[in-house]
Amino acid sequence: MGKKRGREAAKNTTDADLKKLRARFKKGDIPRTILVYGEDDFRRSEVARRLPQWVVGGGDLELASVVLDGREVSPSDILGQLESNALPFMDVERRAVLVRETPLLSEKSPKGSKGLVERIEQGLPEHVTLILEASTDSPKGAVYKACKTEGVELTFPKSTRPADATQFVRDRFRYAGIQIDSDALGALVGLAPPDTGLLNSEVRKLISFVGDRGRVTEEDVRRLVSRTKEAITFDLTDALGERDVERAMATLQDLIHQGHSGVAIVALLASRLRLLLVACALIENGSIPDSLLRVNRYGDTFRTGWRAAAKELKPLMPEERACNLAAQHDFVAFKTLKEARRLTTSEMARGLQLAAEADLALKSTTSASESDILENLVLSLCHPDVRIHVAAAQSGP
Numbered sequence: 001m002g003k004k005r006g007r008e009a010a011k012n013t014t015d016a017d018l019k020k021l022r023a024r025f026k027k028g029d030i031p032r033t034i035l036v037y038g039e040d041d042f043r044r045s046e047v048a049r050r051l052p053q054w055v056v057g058g059g060d061l062e063l064a065s066v067v068l069d070g071r072e073v074s075p076s077d078i079l080g081q082l083e084s085n086a087l088p089f090m091d092v093e094r095r096a097v098l099v100r101e102t103p104l105l106s107e108k109s110p111k112g113s114k115g116l117v118e119r120i121e122q123g124l125p126e127h128v129t130l131i132l133e134a135s136t137d138s139p140k141g142a143v144y145k146a147c148k149t150e151g152v153e154l155t156f157p158k159s160t161r162p163a164d165a166t167q168f169v170r171d172r173f174r175y176a177g178i179q180i181d182s183d184a185l186g187a188l189v190g191l192a193p194p195d196t197g198l199l200n201s202e203v204r205k206l207i208s209f210v211g212d213r214g215r216v217t218e219e220d221v222r223r224l225v226s227r228t229k230e231a232i233t234f235d236l237t238d239a240l241g242e243r244d245v246e247r248a249m250a251t252l253q254d255l256i257h258q259g260h261s262g263v264a265i266v267a268l269l270a271s272r273l274r275l276l277l278v279a280c281a282l283i284e285n286g287s288i289p290d291s292l293l294r295v296n297r298y299g300d301t302f303r304t305g306w307r308a309a310a311k312e313l314k315p316l317m318p319e320e321r322a323c324n325l326a327a328q329h330d331f332v333a334f335k336t337l338k339e340a341r342r343l344t345t346s347e348m349a350r351g352l353q354l355a356a357e358a359d360l361a362l363k364s365t366t367s368a369s370e371s372d373i374l375e376n377l378v379l380s381l382c383h384p385d386v387r388i389h390v391a392a393a394q395s396g397p
Contacts, residue, residue: 034154
């Protein structure tokens with residue numbers, strides 16, 4: 001990967017990019033410097049850990065590589081390792097020097113780095129590769145510029161984009177030889193936290209569970225994926241739409257048992273109600289095609305129709321991303337529209353008013369307990385025609 005490739009990879013290095021890079025290494029085309037950076041700690045660390053083995057190939061990794069803690073070594077220490085690893089030793093053909101968590105890519109002029117920079121610019125020893133890892137999305141400085149000239153950049157920014165999470169999960173299952181249904185993929189990405197480390201944990205759990213069956217269904221996802229607060233909130237608003245008080249109360253207890261405070265629970269619920277309010281308004285004014293609303297199963301049919309509709313709806317959406325239905329993952333949009341079909345804008349507006357009152361009650365000095373306030377809020381939301389004053393609820397007989 002030359003300069004152009006490096007700049008392209010800087011957007012976000014994918015598993016496909018890494019597969020091509022490894023194939024290049026196997027042919028003997030190995031760069032003298034590799035930069036591995038980004039705030040996605042899981043992917044960055046995972047790749048940095050594997051790179052020395054990719055570089056040395058079939059050689060003895062213990063003899064052919066050295067790993068340094070970038071927070072504890074100086075530029076002169078790194079230079080010393082580069083020079084010492086250039087010497088022939090026990091017939092090891094290639095050598096790798098990996099510097100983990102280095103601050104050298106975050107500083108314009110790192111102290112004492114002049115000698116290291118000059119050595120990199122002159123060209124490192126023929127059979128030595130320097131790998132620098134840093135937890136920054138915006139590298140800078142003399143060391144960075146010297147390395148990127150003829151080296152490779154692998155970047156792993158911490159992204160909340162649903163498309164990035166979807167690609168990450170899809171790649172993991174593909175390389176494991178496991179199929180995942182489209183609705184299962186949507187459910188996993190839509191309900192799990194947008195963190196690659198946690199997503200990877202859920203993927204591994206599902207791979208182990210399905211075993212020889214080789215296929216993951218939505219039922220598998222709902223059965224095994226950890227119950228996140230986002231997933232529980234989906235269930236709560238779904239129960240509210242069905243006026244299922246028992247289920248709504250049970251779901252509320254799930255949130256409480258997870259240790260979420262009353263204020264946090266109301267904030268989660270209010271955020272979901274605002275998104276539902278937008279969905280209800282779009283449905284009521286005819287902005288959502290009827291054909292899309294009739295789709296009862298998440299999959300390609302919904303995704304294709306929704307993405308086309310979302311482009312047209314962008315001018316109508318609120319600026320705040322949390323309330324922008326077009327900015328959500330396709331699965332979140334599917335769930336929201338499905339729930340909104342049973343609700344109205346007036347009900348959602350009333351719900352937001354009730355949530356605001358509950359929030360005020362939780363933050364005020366009142367005789368009502370936190371559980372009473374939350375339970376009365378849920379009861380009021382389940383029964384639109386009943387007005388229960390949450391702030392006036394009493395704690396006990």
